[in-house]
Amino acid sequence: MKTQPFNTAEERVQALDWEQIKRALNTEGSAILSQLLSTEECQRLAMLYPQNEPFRSHIVMARHGFGRGEYKYFAYPLPDVITDLRTALYARLAPIANGWNASLRSDIRYPDEHTDFLARCHTAGQHKPTPLLLQYTSGDYNCLHQDLYGEHVFPIQVTILLSAPGQDFTGGEFVLTEQRPRMQTRAEVVSLQQGDALAFAVHTRPVQGTRRIYRVNMRHGVSQLRSGQRHTVGIIFHDAK
Numbered sequence: 001m002k003t004q005p006f007n008t009a010e011e012r013v014q015a016l017d018w019e020q021i022k023r024a025l026n027t028e029g030s031a032i033l034s035q036l037l038s039t040e041e042c043q044r045l046a047m048l049y050p051q052n053e054p055f056r057s058h059i060v061m062a063r064h065g066f067g068r069g070e071y072k073y074f075a076y077p078l079p080d081v082i083t084d085l086r087t088a089l090y091a092r093l094a095p096i097a098n099g100w101n102a103s104l105r106s107d108i109r110y111p112d113e114h115t116d117f118l119a120r121c122h123t124a125g126q127h128k129p130t131p132l133l134l135q136y137t138s139g140d141y142n143c144l145h146q147d148l149y150g151e152h153v154f155p156i157q158v159t160i161l162l163s164a165p166g167q168d169f170t171g172g173e174f175v176l177t178e179q180r181p182r183m184q185t186r187a188e189v190v191s192l193q194q195g196d197a198l199a200f201a202v203h204t205r206p207v208q209g210t211r212r213i214y215r216v217n218m219r220h221g222v223s224q225l226r227s228g229q230r231h232t233v234g235i236i237f238h239d240a241k
């Protein structure tokens with residue numbers, strides 16, 4: 001098993017190079033957060049999938065035209081490691097999100113603490129938890145999409161790869177697309193290791209053009225699994241209607 005220099009997921013969040021992450025998010029719209037979870041933490045989360053008690057709902061993607069595969073939304077209270085990561089990551093991402101909104105001339109600002117942003121969501125009727133556990137087997141894929149669940153949107157989300165590529169599964173790559181105004185769509189494939197997370201834009205982000213800052217439209221998805229089984233955790237910071 002890989003050794004982890006820090007004991008808790010929260011300590012690992014604090015130990016990341018946030019200047020570098022901010023630069024990557026601002027220039028690319030995504031940033032890898034290396035080794036956010038240990039192999040054991042990944043396995044413990046993936047093993048929750050067959051249970052019912054930790055979850056509020058179960059979605060079979062093919063029934064909705066979302067792709068092939070399935071996922072379950074966690075119920076409150078979330079597993080401790082998810083709560084800790086959601087709180088710690090939000091606090092680091094909120095200033096970056098505020099920078100994006102300032103660039104895009106939006107008046108919306110995100111409070112310093114996640115509990116205060118959740119209170120805003122809950123007041124607007126968005127009170128269902130959005131963190132989710134996804135499961136893919138051979139042939140499964142996730143169509144390009146945006147995780148919007150109501151009026152209130154935190155513009156950056158995080159996905160953690162719980163399975164080991166090449167070992168637990170093949171294929172199943174994380175794909176990001178960027179649609180620029182009046183231009184063709186750019187795609188990016190992100191390779192992650194087990195325990196790595198990716199922070200990326202939920203729906204739009206600012207891009208510095210030659211003369212001005214413009215807004216690009218982002219989507220994410222997963223290419224088809226060729227073999228094995230792949231689990232991920234999605235951490236979305238707004239709650240759902």
Ligand SMILES: O=C(O)CCC(=O)C(=O)O
Nearest residue numbers: 134159174222232233234
């Ligand atoms: O399984 C993946 O890598 C993508 C999951 C996803 O769509 C999400 O976390 O919002």
Ligand SMILES: [Fe+2]
Nearest residue numbers: 145147220234
């Ligand atoms: Fe998603």
